[in-house]
Amino acid sequence: MRLPKLNEVFNLAYRGIVSRALVVFLMIFSLGGCATLFGDNDREVSIVSYPSGVNVYMNGVNYGKTPTSLVLPRVGYTGQIITLTKPGYKAQTLQVQTEFQAVGYWNLIVFPVFLVDAGTGYMFKISPGSYSFDIHLESSS
Numbered sequence: 001m002r003l004p005k006l007n008e009v010f011n012l013a014y015r016g017i018v019s020r021a022l023v024v025f026l027m028i029f030s031l032g033g034c035a036t037l038f039g040d041n042d043r044e045v046s047i048v049s050y051p052s053g054v055n056v057y058m059n060g061v062n063y064g065k066t067p068t069s070l071v072l073p074r075v076g077y078t079g080q081i082i083t084l085t086k087p088g089y090k091a092q093t094l095q096v097q098t099e100f101q102a103v104g105y106w107n108l109i110v111f112p113v114f115l116v117d118a119g120t121g122y123m124f125k126i127s128p129g130s131y132s133f134d135i136h137l138e139s140s141s
Contacts, residue, residue, distance in 0.1 A: 043072040043126065045096055049084060049135045057083040066135075072096065072126070079126070082133075089137040097127035 047056060049066040056063045056070070058080055063070050072080050079096040104123050107114040117123040 045070050045072060045082075045126065045131060045133070047082065047084070047094075047133045047135065049137060051086070051089075051137065054084045054086045054089070054135075054137060057085065079124075084135060084137065086137060088140055090140050092135060092137060094133055094135070097129065098124040099127050101125045 046069045047066050052066050054066045056068055079098040082094040083091060085091045104117055
């Protein structure tokens with residue numbers, strides 16, 4: 001029976017470690033798409049109104065009164081619609097604009113992770129002009 005040489009043992013062990021590390025890396029990488037891992041995923045929007053104390057609604061849910069900051073649940077292709085109401089003033093709606101994250105193009109290299117970005121909503125980001133709203137409400141009279 002021939003015993004393996006020491007360098008053969010080291011080569012086999014090294015290849016085993018490298019292949020395991022590569023498999024672990026690929027598994028972790030496949031859990032998140034490029035936009036999920038490296039994109040601009042800030043979902044906070046600030047709203048200031050004149051007059052202050054305006055009710056803020058999103059998807060029919062009251063998120064308090066202005067001035068306030070909202071963390072959007074999931075940013076999709078169409079963004080979110082926010083409605084501002086106060087007795088004696090006209091209701092006003094705001095559209096949070098979104099845009100495709102350029103880092104998402106890297107998903108074309110590893111196609112299945114595209115589904116991760118689409119499912120988490122990180123494929124799109126809030127447009128720079130939609131992070132902060134400074135609104136003047138019109139009187140209803």
